[in-house]
Amino acid sequence: MRKLNPANFRPATRATSRDVNRQIALNLIREHQPLSRADLARRMGVRRSVITTLVTDLVDAGAVVEAASTEVRRGRPPTLLSIRPSGELALAIDIRFSRTTLLLSDLDGRPVESRGFDTVHDPEQLIARIAKESRALLKGARRARCKGVGVIVPGMVDPATGVVLNAPQMKWRDVPFRQPLARVLGLPMQVENAPVACALAKMWLGRSSAGDTTDFAYVIVSDGVGVGVVKHGQVVRGATATAGEFGHIPLTLTGPTCSCGRQGCWESYTSNLATVARYLGRPLDDARVVRRGSGARRPSITDVIALAHDGDQRAIAALEETGTYLGLGLANIICAVNPARIVVGGEITAAWDVMRADMQRAIASRTLTPAAAATPIQPDQTTISPRLLGGVALVAAPRFAMPQVA
Amino acid sequence: MRKLNPANFRPATRATSRDVNRQIALNLIREHQPLSRADLARRMGVRRSVITTLVTDLVDAGAVVEAASTEVRRGRPPTLLSIRPSGELALAIDIRFSRTTLLLSDLDGRPVESRGFDTVHDPEQLIARIAKESRALLKGARRARCKGVGVIVPGMVDPATGVVLNAPQMKWRDVPFRQPLARVLGLPMQVENAPVACALAKMWLGRSSAGDTTDFAYVIVSDGVGVGVVKHGQVVRGATATAGEFGHIPLTLTGPTCSCGRQGCWESYTSNLATVARYLGRPLDDARVVRRGSGARRPSITDVIALAHDGDQRAIAALEETGTYLGLGLANIICAVNPARIVVGGEITAAWDVMRADMQRAIASRTLTPAAAATPIQPDQTTISPRLLGGVALVAAPRFAMPQVA
DNA sequence: TGCGTTTTGTCTTGCGCCAGGACAAAATCG
DNA sequence: CGATTTTGTCCTGGCGCAAGACAAAACGCA
Numbered sequence: 001m002r003k004l005n006p007a008n009f010r011p012a013t014r015a016t017s018r019d020v021n022r023q024i025a026l027n028l029i030r031e032h033q034p035l036s037r038a039d040l041a042r043r044m045g046v047r048r049s050v051i052t053t054l055v056t057d058l059v060d061a062g063a064v065v066e067a068a069s070t071e072v073r074r075g076r077p078p079t080l081l082s083i084r085p086s087g088e089l090a091l092a093i094d095i096r097f098s099r100t101t102l103l104l105s106d107l108d109g110r111p112v113e114s115r116g117f118d119t120v121h122d123p124e125q126l127i128a129r130i131a132k133e134s135r136a137l138l139k140g141a142r143r144a145r146c147k148g149v150g151v152i153v154p155g156m157v158d159p160a161t162g163v164v165l166n167a168p169q170m171k172w173r174d175v176p177f178r179q180p181l182a183r184v185l186g187l188p189m190q191v192e193n194a195p196v197a198c199a200l201a202k203m204w205l206g207r208s209s210a211g212d213t214t215d216f217a218y219v220i221v222s223d224g225v226g227v228g229v230v231k232h233g234q235v236v237r238g239a240t241a242t243a244g245e246f247g248h249i250p251l252t253l254t255g256p257t258c259s260c261g262r263q264g265c266w267e268s269y270t271s272n273l274a275t276v277a278r279y280l281g282r283p284l285d286d287a288r289v290v291r292r293g294s295g296a297r298r299p300s301i302t303d304v305i306a307l308a309h310d311g312d313q314r315a316i317a318a319l320e321e322t323g324t325y326l327g328l329g330l331a332n333i334i335c336a337v338n339p340a341r342i343v344v345g346g347e348i349t350a351a352w353d354v355m356r357a358d359m360q361r362a363i364a365s366r367t368l369t370p371a372a373a374a375t376p377i378q379p380d381q382t383t384i385s386p387r388l389l390g391g392v393a394l395v396a397a398p399r400f401a402m403p404q405v406a
Numbered sequence: 407m408r409k410l411n412p413a414n415f416r417p418a419t420r421a422t423s424r425d426v427n428r429q430i431a432l433n434l435i436r437e438h439q440p441l442s443r444a445d446l447a448r449r450m451g452v453r454r455s456v457i458t459t460l461v462t463d464l465v466d467a468g469a470v471v472e473a474a475s476t477e478v479r480r481g482r483p484p485t486l487l488s489i490r491p492s493g494e495l496a497l498a499i500d501i502r503f504s505r506t507t508l509l510l511s512d513l514d515g516r517p518v519e520s521r522g523f524d525t526v527h528d529p530e531q532l533i534a535r536i537a538k539e540s541r542a543l544l545k546g547a548r549r550a551r552c553k554g555v556g557v558i559v560p561g562m563v564d565p566a567t568g569v570v571l572n573a574p575q576m577k578w579r580d581v582p583f584r585q586p587l588a589r590v591l592g593l594p595m596q597v598e599n600a601p602v603a604c605a606l607a608k609m610w611l612g613r614s615s616a617g618d619t620t621d622f623a624y625v626i627v628s629d630g631v632g633v634g635v636v637k638h639g640q641v642v643r644g645a646t647a648t649a650g651e652f653g654h655i656p657l658t659l660t661g662p663t664c665s666c667g668r669q670g671c672w673e674s675y676t677s678n679l680a681t682v683a684r685y686l687g688r689p690l691d692d693a694r695v696v697r698r699g700s701g702a703r704r705p706s707i708t709d710v711i712a713l714a715h716d717g718d719q720r721a722i723a724a725l726e727e728t729g730t731y732l733g734l735g736l737a738n739i740i741c742a743v744n745p746a747r748i749v750v751g752g753e754i755t756a757a758w759d760v761m762r763a764d765m766q767r768a769i770a771s772r773t774l775t776p777a778a779a780a781t782p783i784q785p786d787q788t789t790i791s792p793r794l795l796g797g798v799a800l801v802a803a804p805r806f807a808m809p810q811v812a
Numbered sequence: 813t814g815c816g817t818t819t820t821g822t823c824t825t826g827c828g829c830c831a832g833g834a835c836a837a838a839a840t841c842g
Numbered sequence: 843c844g845a846t847t848t849t850g851t852c853c854t855g856g857c858g859c860a861a862g863a864c865a866a867a868a869c870g871c872a
Contacts, residue, residue: 238744
């Protein structure tokens with residue numbers, strides 16, 4: 001039961017039915033490949049003759065290939081269809097506080113080549129450096145094969161304009177990012193924040209066997225905590241592009257001071273820094289100071305997890321406590337949007353076995369129904385950085401997206 | 407950029423384009439009535455000839471009427487179109503802890519007749535009583551004109567099955583509600599919880615001049631606090647039908663004990679009972695006991711508001727504090743889903759002038775961007791109970807809903 | 813008064829798409 | 843070897859939008 005948005009709609013043209021059905025066919029082939037035309041017709045609930053024309057379109061467009069059938073049952077053997085690797089490439093750029101990474105990959109997220117450098121914090125210099133490294137990656141024939149660029153920025157972004165609204169770590173405010181870089185590179189480009197991008201990666205490149213790809217939340221735990229929410233097959237970006245900021249919903253109004261300046265944000269309990277501070281037995285603010293001072297080396301979250309796996313009781317206790325707080329925030333997400341599942345990404349997933357029990361206990365303690373408490377919580381264990389995959393997803397998504405109708 | 411849900415889709419048929427465009431036309435006529443065919447063609451961006459056929463359909467179906475044009479500019483005078491009142495009726499039933507109300511109204515929410523009685527808490531007896539009162543309302547010709555029944559239940563509902571999952575006040579758990587009542591009444595029936603229903607009322611029956619009707623949140627403050635979220639023109643119900651439970655997201659984990667048994671829920675700071683307890687200067691639990699004890703009469707929220715308007719400083723202080731906590735919870739909603747606006751309903755909106763400043767201050771203190779802090783917060787000041795209007799919306803919505811495509 | 817202009821609403825032709833069924837092709841089964 | 847089953851294609855029919863022609867109904871101006 002969807003209501004028309006009278007300010008933003010698109011009437012159906014005579015090509016709309018075909019467009020819709022072609023995309024349905026393409027998605028079903030991707031989902032169930034390899035499958036025959038007759039199977040596709042059964043799954044879609046249309047005549048085989050319709051499938052013939054749809055598949056002809058897709059084959060002619062180079063999106064789908066036929067494969068000889070080996071399996072035999074009874075009757076005429078089917079021609080099996082599968083998605084044809086397009087050979088097109090995507091450039092993903094992940095800008096983080098300390099390091100910027102570039103990945104050239106195919107549209108399924110299989111890497112071709114990657115590069116990285118220490119982030120410079122002046123936007124102009126950073127853009128220049130990114131342009132230089134991008135050109136190095138896109139030399140020769142790759143340039144023509146590259147279909148677009150997806151940029152992940154550590155902060156809030158207006159995806160429509162590509163302007164970085166606020167990136168506190170970088171001290172950026174209203175920095176136009178897409179326009180200058182896209183002009184230099186001469187490629188279509190989209191800018192997104194990390195949680196939304198990670199959600200897009202799971203949505204467009206993830207296996208649907210892992211769970212629902214149209215209704216879930218992606219929680220990314222790193223320096224901060226951000227959430228990308230997908231509902232009805234669409235990312236929830238929010239009216240002013242700041243949805244998913246569960247990281248700044250407080251667990252306790254008088255809790256520790258967060259990097260945003262407020263008290264008690266979920267992020268200030270579960271960020272990597274918070275866990276490290278907990279391990280060190282210091283308040284969060286002190287840990288932050290230590291970082292800046294950089295005299296004696298402060299252990300990283302990876303160090304703490306390694307210690308826990310080696311049996312260090314203090315590390316284990318710190319991570320268990322983080323698990324509890326992680327669970328409390330996940331319960332907030334469940335209460336708010338009740339997703340079909342939650343995927344958690346970040347270094348901390350390496351400590352899943354340590355945190356899991358406390359996390360689930362916390363979730364159970366703050367959810368209202370057994371069904372909600374049973375929401376699957378899945379660690380994201382892709383080997384490639386989910387942020388970079390998100391950049392790829394930004395480029396790959398249009399290929400499989402449904403046309404806007406109404 | 408929407409992804410297909412491979413488990414729940416619907417291919418386009420040859421009638422789909424027409425269905426989509428007819429509904430667009432219907433919605434635009436409703437939105438901008440009265441308007442001419444030529445205006446409609448311009449707004450839709452299609453040829454006038456298409457509009458001719460679409461409008462002919464709508465007029466033949468009795469959905470739209472022509473009106474003589476009085477205004478003249480230049481050229482041939484237009485024939486103005488408007489929505490024809492269908493004459494159809496809806497029965498809305500609002501079940502609350504103490505009282506159950508029935509409203510018979512037209513599909514725009516204009517009341518015809520209403521009835522009420524003290525709620526009986528046994529489901530079977532309640533259904534029997536509702537059936538009796540419904541039959542009294544639906545006597546004679548009304549019966550044929552009534553298109554359906556919308557029931558509002560104080561608790562969590564699975565709208566697909568019409569089973570009440572959990573209504574703690576009523577002590578109901580997994581009570582099948584729709585099937586027995588619908589069978590007795592012999593009418594199509596939908597069951598919803600109050601916040602979702604109120605959101606549906608604003609979505610389908612509200613004026614779009616008040617703000618976005620496809621992206622907003624409705625917060626209902628009464629005995630509890632619930633939220634209905636609308637995104638992309640659809641209500642967010644959640645994978646297990648428990649989305650929008652912001653009322654049970656904690657402001658502080660060690661706060662007052664909520665009716666759900668947990669500590670610090672937003673609801674336990676801002677429900678009517680919480681405000682009354684604050685006025686009485688007692689902890690929430692005591693106030694709850696007083697209610698049960700029912701010795702001396704406990705003041706109601708309406709009493710407290712009246713006192714505040716009379717200048718009672720304690721009442722003013724209590725409401726201002728409620729305003730602060732209300733704002734803190736609204737900030738959580740803004741952080742989570744960043745709606746284009748938030749509508750607040752409930753008795754407490756009568757004290758809007760008292761609470762407003764503190765509420766806005768609290769919102770500003772816990773939001774991340776100026777744009778988010780500026781989210782319009784609107785008191786719902788419809789004279790008819792928004793819950794009953796929600797029941798009407800459940801029946802009226804299909805008339806204007808877009809067909810599902812893909 | 814009469815003619816040109818403007819705007820509205822309808823009609824006609826053209827092309828594209830799905831619905832439905834017929835039909836050929838290619839395998840298995842008895 | 844023929845009947846059966848299954849796949850994939852082809853063809854006709856009805857319906858939709860695209861595009862433009864055209865009639866209708868007003869106004870402006872000489």
